[in-house]
Amino acid sequence: MAGWAHHLIIAPVVLPLVAGALLAVYDERRQFLKGLINLFSTLANLTIAILLLQAADADSPGVYLLGNWPAPFGIVLVLDRLSAMMILLTAVLATASLIFSMARWHTVGHHFHTLFLFLIMGVNGAFLTGDLFNLFVFFEVMLASSYGLLLHGSGPRRVQASLHYVVVNLTASFFFLVGVALIYGVTGTLNMADLATRIPALAGENRILLEVGAAILAMALLVKAAMWPLGFWLLSAYPAAAPPVAAIFAILSKVGLYVLLRGRPLLFGSEAGEAAGYGATLLFAGGLATIAFGVVGVLASQAMTRIASFSLMISSGTVLAAIGLSDAQVTGGALFYLASSTLTISAFFLLIELIERGQNPGADLIAVTAEAMGAAPDEEDATSEGGMGFPGTLAILGACFVACALLLIGLPPLSGFVAKLALLAALFAPAGEGATAGISAANWAFIVLLLLSGIATLMTLSRVGIRAFWAPVDAVVPRVLAVEVAPVAALLLLTLVLAVKGGTVMQYMEETARSVLTPSSYIEDVLSAPRVPPAKAGLQ
Amino acid sequence: MALLLAVSIGILAGSGVWLLLRPRTYQVVIGLSLCALAVNLFIFSMGRLRSGAPPVLASTTGTLADYADPVPQALVLTAIVIGFATTALLLVVLLAARGFSGTDHVDGQER
Numbered sequence: 001m002a003g004w005a006h007h008l009i010i011a012p013v014v015l016p017l018v019a020g021a022l023l024a025v026y027d028e029r030r031q032f033l034k035g036l037i038n039l040f041s042t043l044a045n046l047t048i049a050i051l052l053l054q055a056a057d058a059d060s061p062g063v064y065l066l067g068n069w070p071a072p073f074g075i076v077l078v079l080d081r082l083s084a085m086m087i088l089l090t091a092v093l094a095t096a097s098l099i100f101s102m103a104r105w106h107t108v109g110h111h112f113h114t115l116f117l118f119l120i121m122g123v124n125g126a127f128l129t130g131d132l133f134n135l136f137v138f139f140e141v142m143l144a145s146s147y148g149l150l151l152h153g154s155g156p157r158r159v160q161a162s163l164h165y166v167v168v169n170l171t172a173s174f175f176f177l178v179g180v181a182l183i184y185g186v187t188g189t190l191n192m193a194d195l196a197t198r199i200p201a202l203a204g205e206n207r208i209l210l211e212v213g214a215a216i217l218a219m220a221l222l223v224k225a226a227m228w229p230l231g232f233w234l235l236s237a238y239p240a241a242a243p244p245v246a247a248i249f250a251i252l253s254k255v256g257l258y259v260l261l262r263g264r265p266l267l268f269g270s271e272a273g274e275a276a277g278y279g280a281t282l283l284f285a286g287g288l289a290t291i292a293f294g295v296v297g298v299l300a301s302q303a304m305t306r307i308a309s310f311s312l313m314i315s316s317g318t319v320l321a322a323i324g325l326s327d328a329q330v331t332g333g334a335l336f337y338l339a340s341s342t343l344t345i346s347a348f349f350l351l352i353e354l355i356e357r358g359q360n361p362g363a364d365l366i367a368v369t370a371e372a373m374g375a376a377p378d379e380e381d382a383t384s385e386g387g388m389g390f391p392g393t394l395a396i397l398g399a400c401f402v403a404c405a406l407l408l409i410g411l412p413p414l415s416g417f418v419a420k421l422a423l424l425a426a427l428f429a430p431a432g433e434g435a436t437a438g439i440s441a442a443n444w445a446f447i448v449l450l451l452l453s454g455i456a457t458l459m460t461l462s463r464v465g466i467r468a469f470w471a472p473v474d475a476v477v478p479r480v481l482a483v484e485v486a487p488v489a490a491l492l493l494l495t496l497v498l499a500v501k502g503g504t505v506m507q508y509m510e511e512t513a514r515s516v517l518t519p520s521s522y523i524e525d526v527l528s529a530p531r532v533p534p535a536k537a538g539l540q
Numbered sequence: 541m542a543l544l545l546a547v548s549i550g551i552l553a554g555s556g557v558w559l560l561l562r563p564r565t566y567q568v569v570i571g572l573s574l575c576a577l578a579v580n581l582f583i584f585s586m587g588r589l590r591s592g593a594p595p596v597l598a599s600t601t602g603t604l605a606d607y608a609d610p611v612p613q614a615l616v617l618t619a620i621v622i623g624f625a626t627t628a629l630l631l632v633v634l635l636a637a638r639g640f641s642g643t644d645h646v647d648g649q650e651r
Contacts, residue, residue, distance in 0.1 A: 133615055133618070136618075136619075137618060137622070140622045140626070143626075144622075144625065144626060144629065147626075147629055147633070148629075151633065151636075154636070155640075156640040156641060156648070159633060159636045159637045159640050160637055160640070160641070160647075160648045162633050162637075163565065163630075163633050163634065163637045163646065164646070166626070166629065166630050166633055167560075167568055167572065167630070167646075170572055170623075170626055170627075170630065171560065171572070171575070173622075173623075173626075174575050174576065174579045177579050177582075177583060177619055178579055178582055178583075180583075180615075181579075181582055181583040181586040181612070181615070182586065184586055184611065184612065184615075185585075185586035185587075190611070
């Protein structure tokens with residue numbers, strides 16, 4: 001990238017910041033105007049994300065030196081395949097949930113659009129930054145706006161969930177700070193590329209201190225990624241959030257995963273000397289435990305929002321376990337899975353609200369209890385009176401639900417299948433050429449859990465689907481606007497595109513995995529990033 | 541000085557964690573503030589303990605060893621600001637929760 005295009009790297013941070021600040025000065029009564037401005041900047045962000053993805057795919061990492069300071073001293077933003085992909089994913093989710101919220105949700109509280117844009121800014125910044133302390137700052141920007149967004153719509157349940165969410169995340173932030181401080185104390189740098197070059201030289205107690213620091217830092221990230229047993233906060237927070245907020249929150253847990261994915265090979269890759277491979281086993285085991293917990297949770301859940309939250313944990317666990325294996329093939333599959341599952345769960349959170357609209361809250365809980373008690377369904381309410389929506393509503397919602405279910409289970413023809421297939425194929429393939437050792441026990445455990453999670457999701461979703469779409473005699477057709485169905489359908493269509501274009505996408509993911517796991521070019525590019533030559537004298 | 545600092549960080553963090561695990565929201569807020577103090581001191585100490593050394597270059601003579609490490613000082617400033625802002629936000633949430641549930645138990649109900 002050269003010329004003005006180089007400045008595009010910082011656009012995903014600056015654009016939402018400026019737009020969000022602008023929206024803060026508008027009166028709450030001009031909600032429609034605010035929505036339009038937000039929509040405009042979110043679409044611009046999406047365009048930029050696509051441009052960045054193309055640039056990242058064509059080129060080596062783009063490094064943006066803020067203030068023109070050379071890399072280990074100044075702040076850097078780094079754009080490579082992984083960060084470009086995550087930014088695009090964020091932009092897609094943001095567009096979908098914003099359009100969804102414009103139907104009615106954005107009016108139920110104050111400053112929705114400002115907080116929304118700041119959240120996008122924080123997430124984008126975390127994906128782009130090249131040093132640990134800015135990661136903390138962007139993390140906090142993201143978290144602070146997520147506190148506000150979780151409270152959006154208010155009500156006892158949201159406030160209660162927010163209280164827990166804020167306390168858990170503040171505590172996690174302390175871990176983050178202690179970890180960053182320890183790493184700085186030992187190595188004297190916070191730039192991730194610079195860290196990677198200094199770690200091999202560390203020995204003895206310094207190395208142990210560094211590992212302790214990294215472990216404490218990872219605690220904060222794992223809380224965010226909801227690894228068992230650090231992820232229980234997710235189960236009260238996400239179901240309580242307003243649906244468009246929950247849909248965009250689907251990317252938040254991926255931020256923790258992203259940092260682990262990026263940081264572990266950089267700090268403890270194969271060139272890290274004695275520290276190489278630190279924490280891999282723990283991440284793998286933690287990932288498996290998270291999947292197992294998610295499987296049990298999915299089976300035990302009644303409410304759809306809880307099923308979605310547990311599915312999110314399963315997807316986190318899968319990616320975590322893949323990070324722990326640090327194998328290029330597996331990581332490539334996991335990246336595909338990450339993209340596919342994030343889109344799915346986001347769509348699912350939006351869809352749930354549409355399906356459950358019109359049902360009284362807790363209806364599904366009562367239905368199950370009634371079934372269990374063997375009670376006959378009410379005969380009196382058979383006269384249908386809720387036929388106000390457009391005719392095919394239930395059919396469309398049902399089709400979307402089936403698509404979500406296929407994606408979560410991992411059945412063809414959508415991308416969930418491709419993702420799981422890629423993961424399983426990578427796990428079954430013996431490591432390295434000519435290896436005759438067969439498949440290791442760890443891989444077997446991963447494979448079994450992955451398949452079990454599919455079966456559990458299948459059972460639960462068919463139960464829930466039957467209850468929501470087939471069982472009700474006097475089905476209340478929810479009043480749904482086209483603008484609300486459109487983003488859900490668009491997200492699901494995107495997964496279809498992912499599946500159809502599977503070969504191309506998978507190739508990109510594998511390239512990404514390779515460059516992430518062998519970060520030597522990343523390190524070199526960051527540390528040797530050319531400064532902009534000083535302006536010619538006489539221009540003053 | 542090192543011992544004094546270590547002991548104060550320990551006491552602050554210990555009391556902070558204990559308060560954090562208490563059931564009243566007010567205790568949780570104070571616990572978080574104490575933890576924040578401990579963490580800030582910890583970050584500061586990571587720049588090595590020096591007294592009377594300026595963090596900013598004053599002249600071109602002398603060696604860098606005459607100066608304190610400025611980075612942890614900048615970090616701690618950022619951490620203080622962010623911690624302050626989020627604690628303020630938490631107080632608002634706390635008041636809202638108190639208003640909705642009528643109790644200051646963290647779970648919104650006694651027992």
